[in-house]
Amino acid sequence: MNQENIRVRFAPSPTGGLHLGGVRTALFNYLFARHNGGKFILRIEDTDRSRYVEGAEQYIFDCLKWCGIEPDESALHGGGYGPYRQSDRKEIYLKYALELIDKGYAYYAFDTPEELAAMRERFTTKENPSPKYDQRLREQMRNSLTLSAQETQGLIAENTPYVIRLKVPENEVLHFTDIIRGDIEHNTSTVDDKVLLKNDGMPTYHLAAVVDDYLMKISHVFRGEEWLPSLPFHVLLWKYLGWKKNMPQWVHLPLILKPSGKGKLSKRDGEQAGFPVFAMDWKDPRTGEITNGFKERGFLPEAFINMLAMLGWSAGTEQEIFSLDELVSAFSLEKVHKGGARFDFEKAKWYNQQHLLKTSDRTLAQLAKPWFEKDGIYSGEEDLTKGIGMIKERCHLLPDLVTQSAFLFKHPGEIDLDAIKKKWDNQVYRFFEEWLGQLDAVNESDPASWEHSVHGLMAAKGLKGGAVMLPLRVMLVGGKFGPGVFDIAAFIGKEAVTYRVQKALAALK
């Protein structure tokens, strides 16, 4: 295939926005397109009005933008194959549905929802819990195959609601290829006469996807594995519409599964286990329900993308940390897995930590600013940048930068006195009193000067480091964590050191 002709499409439904599986599909589309110099096309599947949500389309654009995987063509970006929303393409779908009827590959069905329900109830047995509208059953239903031409025309003339169904052939063996899974064989006898056009004139996904992929000259279709069972139906459509030689190559991606237990990852799992499932916060305008996003949780987009890429793909090398550009050049379809992968939030956090370490302190200061401001300890970019540099290797997520550095910008609210008491006695108490009196000699911006001061007095008093260092740390920091004590002292200065030590001394008296 000519590289300029590579056109891959991502076609999410606007509901629920982008969950992990959706973003990963978009990502693999993007990586493949970029790797091969092709185009990445975004279509919106908003054919089902009952599920359409205001703002959802913009949300998808925002998520993709945050991830850095913007499409080349879309309703927002334009392109020569629009419109890119399925709801704007109704007439097109109708035209091809009617063409299929003319060719004898499809038919009108007038069965009401009640009649369908009755049919299902009538034919349901333990062996067949979900009867299908298929080759045998269609002969017992109300459609243009069982009705005479006059009856059919009459019903249509009376505006009787109808759907258009594909007439799936009996006992025909279909062969097709999925790039990930290889050759697949399927007998049409197990395929039902799926609806192509609904009674409201909207297409189902099946018709819309095939028609759009053809008209938009899509070369590769990436989608979740849950679509594999309907692939035979789609192949049939490509054949009956006479487009078989233009059929795209199929890429069915493995599922992302729950961290534990059964099934594919859902919104609920995240809520219960306390991790995000969407790229960004999503507020459903109908219910007001908020679903948390990786962005707001403090993930870096590159870390998010990196983590997602490694869920179902690997480079085949030991490299695990990739930038987007590195992913583009390393990506290959042969390395995509067949089996589903369980999502692991601990590993996701590790990826973020790795990317945090790769990001400059100044950039981190800008990114983390909202969290610092929320805690009321934003004290200017210079200070923040310097402080972040001191503590970033102990952080996984952006808000950790705040909790790990707060003591650099304000006095600790609570002090772990119990930790001090283990090392505490009168001699140590007197040491600190005396030390405060000697602070004039300290060059407050120099850690070595602080160290010299403490060690000098320790030697004079015959005290060992163990007796003094931990209490000093806890007085300054509030607990047993953080970077070197003398670095902290140099950062916060004499005034703050004096205040914190005096306050602790008072509490310990």
Add this chain to the structure above:
RNA sequence: GCCGCGUUGGUCAAGGGGUUAAGACGCCUCCCUUUCACGGAGGAAUCACGGGUUCGAUUCCCGUACGUGGUACCA
């Protein structure tokens, strides 16, 4: 039930007829650090099961089990 797809440590995974079966996350031990983290050195832990094919199967084939998806006028 039927149909599809899958199965390497707890998790992500490399490998793909002969290997001591990589690496990472997590867990444990030790070193570094008078804290925590980073870093370093170790450790426990894996080819779902049963039949073939083969001199030899984790790798190929067939079954079984298990998992997962579909079975809608949802995508």
